[in-house]
Amino acid sequence: MTSTMELYQLLPKTNCKECGKNSCMAFAAALMARELTPDDCPPMKNDPKYKENYETVSGMFSTTEGATETGLIVHEELCFGCGNCVVACPVNVANDPYGVGSGKAPKSTGKLILIIEDGIVKAQNVDECRRFGKNKILCTGCIVTCPVEAIEFV
Amino acid sequence: MEGNYYVCTGCGLLCDDIEVELEKDAVSKVYTACRVGVAHMKEGSREAVSQVDGKPAEEAAAIEKAAEILKNAKNPLIFGLGTSTNEAQKKAIELAKKLNATLDDTSSFCLGPVVEALLQEKFNTCTLDDVRHKGDVMIFWGADPSDSHPRHLSKFSYFPRGEQKQRGWEEERTAIAIDIRKSHTAKICGSNFFQIPPGGDTEFINALIDGVSGKLPKTSYKFPPKRLLELANILKGAKFGTIFMGLGLLYSLESLDPIIKLVEVLNEKAKGEFHLIPVVGHYNMRGFNENLFAETGYVNCVKFENGEAKHGPEYSTVEALKAKAVDAALIIGSDPLASLPRSIVKNLLDIPIISIDPCETLTSRKAKVYFSTAVTGVECGGSATRMDGVEVKFDPILEAKRPTDEEILTKIMEAL
Numbered sequence: 001m002t003s004t005m006e007l008y009q010l011l012p013k014t015n016c017k018e019c020g021k022n023s024c025m026a027f028a029a030a031l032m033a034r035e036l037t038p039d040d041c042p043p044m045k046n047d048p049k050y051k052e053n054y055e056t057v058s059g060m061f062s063t064t065e066g067a068t069e070t071g072l073i074v075h076e077e078l079c080f081g082c083g084n085c086v087v088a089c090p091v092n093v094a095n096d097p098y099g100v101g102s103g104k105a106p107k108s109t110g111k112l113i114l115i116i117e118d119g120i121v122k123a124q125n126v127d128e129c130r131r132f133g134k135n136k137i138l139c140t141g142c143i144v145t146c147p148v149e150a151i152e153f154v
Numbered sequence: 155m156e157g158n159y160y161v162c163t164g165c166g167l168l169c170d171d172i173e174v175e176l177e178k179d180a181v182s183k184v185y186t187a188c189r190v191g192v193a194h195m196k197e198g199s200r201e202a203v204s205q206v207d208g209k210p211a212e213e214a215a216a217i218e219k220a221a222e223i224l225k226n227a228k229n230p231l232i233f234g235l236g237t238s239t240n241e242a243q244k245k246a247i248e249l250a251k252k253l254n255a256t257l258d259d260t261s262s263f264c265l266g267p268v269v270e271a272l273l274q275e276k277f278n279t280c281t282l283d284d285v286r287h288k289g290d291v292m293i294f295w296g297a298d299p300s301d302s303h304p305r306h307l308s309k310f311s312y313f314p315r316g317e318q319k320q321r322g323w324e325e326e327r328t329a330i331a332i333d334i335r336k337s338h339t340a341k342i343c344g345s346n347f348f349q350i351p352p353g354g355d356t357e358f359i360n361a362l363i364d365g366v367s368g369k370l371p372k373t374s375y376k377f378p379p380k381r382l383l384e385l386a387n388i389l390k391g392a393k394f395g396t397i398f399m400g401l402g403l404l405y406s407l408e409s410l411d412p413i414i415k416l417v418e419v420l421n422e423k424a425k426g427e428f429h430l431i432p433v434v435g436h437y438n439m440r441g442f443n444e445n446l447f448a449e450t451g452y453v454n455c456v457k458f459e460n461g462e463a464k465h466g467p468e469y470s471t472v473e474a475l476k477a478k479a480v481d482a483a484l485i486i487g488s489d490p491l492a493s494l495p496r497s498i499v500k501n502l503l504d505i506p507i508i509s510i511d512p513c514e515t516l517t518s519r520k521a522k523v524y525f526s527t528a529v530t531g532v533e534c535g536g537s538a539t540r541m542d543g544v545e546v547k548f549d550p551i552l553e554a555k556r557p558t559d560e561e562i563l564t565k566i567m568e569a570l
Contacts, residue, residue, distance in 0.1 A: 081188035082304035084342070087313040088323065103286060103305075103314025105159060105171035105186040119189035145313065147300045147338035 004028045007060070010053045011044065018042045033134045037061065068126040071153045072142075078150035081119035085142035085151060089114050091128050114142060121150070161548035162187050163237070163531035164194035166434035166541035167282075167303045167310075174551055181532065181551060188304035195551070198512065198529035202556040205524040213525075213557070213565075220484075220508045220523045221569035227482035227506075229457075230255045233471050234488030234510075236436030239536030240545075242559040243438070243445045246486060249567050251458045256480055259442045260488060262454045262470035268399055268432040269443040270453040271410050272543075277417045280396065280429040281542040282309075287316035291392035293330045296355065297400020297433040300338035306433075307342065311398070328388055332358065333402060348385060351375050355406040359416050366390055366423045393426035400433045434541035437530075441539035475501045484508045484566075486559055487527075489515035510562055525562050534558040 008028040019040050021027045030036040038057045044050040067073045083100075086092055092100045092112050099107035106112055113129050114121050126132060130139040131153065142151045162169045164187070172191065175183035180199040184192045204216035211219075224230050232250045235243050236259050250257040261269060272279055285292065292311050299306030307313055312329045319326045331340035331347045332355075340347040350358050354375055361371035361379075365386030371379050389395060399413065407413065413430070420428035434440050443453035450456055450463035455470040457463070467473055471490065474480045475498050482505055491499050492515060502520075509521035518524045528534040533554035537547045557565075 080190075080304055081192070082300060083186070083188065083308040084313055087308040093315065093322070097315065101315050103309040105173060116186050116188070118184055119187060119192035145342065147341050 004032045007031055007057065010057050011041065012047075012050055014043065016043060031057070031061070034061075034132075035134070067154050068123050070126045070129045070131040072123050072126065072129070072131075073152045073154060074121055074123060075150045075152065076120050078148045079120045079146075080148065080150075081116045081121065082147065083116050083121075084145040084147070085121055086112075086114045086116060088141050088145040090139065090141055091130060095128070160195075160551050161531050161546055162191035162195060163437045163529075163538065163548070164188075164191040165303045166437055166439065167305055168437055168538060168540045168546045168548075169305055169309060170546060170548075176551070179552060190304060194529070195532055198532035199552060200526065200556065203524070203526040205521075207522060208519070208524075216523050216525060217562070217565045217569050220566050223482050223506045223508060223522060224253055224255075224484065224566065225570060227253075227480075229480050230482040230484060231471065231474055231480035232257045232484045232486070233490065234259060234486035235442045236260045236439040237487035237530070238438060238442075238559045239530050239534075239538055240438065240441050240445060241536050242486070242563060243442050245560050245563040245567070247446060247449055249484075249563055250456075251461055252567065252570065254458050254460070255484075256457045256469050256474055257446070258454050258456070258469065258471045258474070259439060260436060261439050261443055263472055263494075264436075264439065265399075265401060265404060265432040265434055266443060266454045267410060268404060268430075269434070269440055270447075271414065272430075272432065273444065273447050273453065276410075277414050278421060278427060278429045279431055279542070280427075281544050282311070282431070282540070283544070284394070284429075285396050285431075286310045286314050286319075288318045288394040289316075289396055290319070290326060291328045291330065291388060291395040293332060293389075293395070293397045294339045294343070294433075295332045295397055295399055296334075296402025296404065296406065297398050298333070298337035298339045298402075299398065299400075299433055300342065302400075302435060303433065306398075307339070311396070312342070328392075330385065330388065346385075346388070348377075348381065350377065353406050355403050356408070356412050359412040362386060362389075363416055363419050366419055389420055389428075390424050392420075392424050392428065395420060395424060395426065395428040397428070397430045398433050399430055401435075431542050438538040440541055440543065441537075441545075444539055444543070472498055475499065478504070480505065482506050482508070484510070485517055485521075486510045486563075487512070489517045491516040491520060510559055512556070526556055527562060528554040528556045528558045530558070536560075 011024040013024050015023045019027050044054045095111040160172045162172045172187045173185040174181050181195050204213045206219050232255050313323050329343045331343040334352045357373045361373045365371040365382045371382040447453050452465040456465050457469045507521040508523045509518040510525045512529045531548045535549040
């Protein structure tokens with residue numbers, strides 16, 4: 001996992017404030033929280049001097065193939081649709097307590113992260129996931145409840 | 155997405171919250187069901203087929219042939235019915251009475267003895283909804299519902315929140331697995347998995363009874379007493395405990411007495427109540443047991459003689475075939491040629507078989523007469539009894555192109 005310090009080392013470290021932040025360290029922290037993207041740093045984006053660093057930083061934030069933005073990968077060949085993850089996911093429970101939270105079919109799929117479609121779990125609305133956004137935490141609700149290790153985070 | 159919910163008849167859980175999308179008279183998408191259910195529900199938009207001697211025939215001709223076989227038989231066997239509706243099962247019981255037939259279902263080599271003890275009220279039981287609302291300790295013993303009933307843990311027994319269990323599985327529920335191997339269910343139970351050697355269940359039960367009663371638990375295979383006492387303490391602290399008994403436990407026991415005693419002792423020593431639910435595989439096996447019990451007082455292995463039912467192990471499918479006591483077989487929704495030992499089912503090949511099944515099976519291929527029937531819950535409605543005894547009614551999703559089991563049985567009866 002990338003740290004703020006690691007990101008900072010790759011930035012121009014000129015504290016030019018062009019990104020709107022007071023320092024490069026603040027920009028690195030904003031990057032980590034996904035408030036800003038590497039493109040929001042004009043010197044790094046445009047100056048050929050930082051080209052290599054820009055590509056490295058961008059690479060850190062692009063998602064792995066097949067993974068959602070939170071890094072969640074569903075191994076469809078392993079999943080058999082038991083729905084343990086759907087019922088155990090704390091966000092699913094909070095958003096639909098009388099549907100999936102009680103083990104039943106979803107009452108509204110609007111804000112659910114995991115649903116079962118054709119016997120295989122499908123990830124959606126990943127921005128609701130506790131591993132996403134400013135106050136992210138390393139929640140493992142869907143991993144520990146899977147009997148066949150069909151869910152993985154990268 | 156709130157709307158029409160259908161019932162999945164893929165296993166003994168009878169999940170009643172399945173949503174489907176249709177396309178060109180077939181189920182194209184299934185929501186909430188597990189893979190077993192999806193495969194089951196997507197099956198079932200086939201044309202009706204009736205065969206005599208492996209060749210397509212008119213339904214009326216096939217019915218006539220079937221009636222002729224049954225009429226000529228002195229002691230026909232009626233077998234299967236675990237995947238038929240209650241209505242079809244009652245019809246089959248009627249037919250067996252009329253024919254003086256031997257009637258049995260898969261429960262005679264499955265969980266029949268447990269359902270029988272349950273119907274005779276030899277132990278405490280409860281429904282799966284009770285477990286969801288109140289259950290705090292659940293034991294999966296010789297059962298692996300993660301594989302056999304994929305939604306067991308997520309819909310009823312462990313993960314969902316219920317009326318008195320609002321805070322979730324991490325804080326309020328303890329799942330325990332006792333098995334001879336680390337099954338998928340055991341994996342979820344984590345450190346509460348107790349691995350015992352094959353055939354070690356009786357000793358383990360007795361040691362556990364000792365542990366719960368404050369004695370030192372001992373087993374000949376030297377299971378660590380400390381672990382056994384840990385388990386005994388969890389069970390003693392349970393307010394609403396449930397033992398989910400699978401085939402693994404039943405096959406290992408010589409009689410049901412030890413497990414019945416364990417439930418009794420736990421009810422005495424634990425904080426709350428303890429229950430036992432058999433983890434029934436076929437969606438309506440318990441239904442058959444209950445229907446036959448209501449009619450005759452026995453759950454399986456009966457032989458009708460002039461309206462009276464005789465019961466005994468010699469009337470089970472396996473023993474009747476072994477002794478070559480039956481001279482024709484009407485098999486409904488079951489595939490004994492594929493599932494029973496070769497040494498026994500080879501005798502089935504010597505007698506005429508009538509097969510009624512939604513799928514083409516090894517048995518249907520060897521059958522003298524075969525009817526392809528509707529998949530229950532998809533092409534036809536009806537009612538069935540869930541593994542915990544709750545009756546579930548269901549409607550068809552599609553318009554059936556095939557007749558139901560019940561219709562075929564009625565027609566055969568009329569033709570007799």
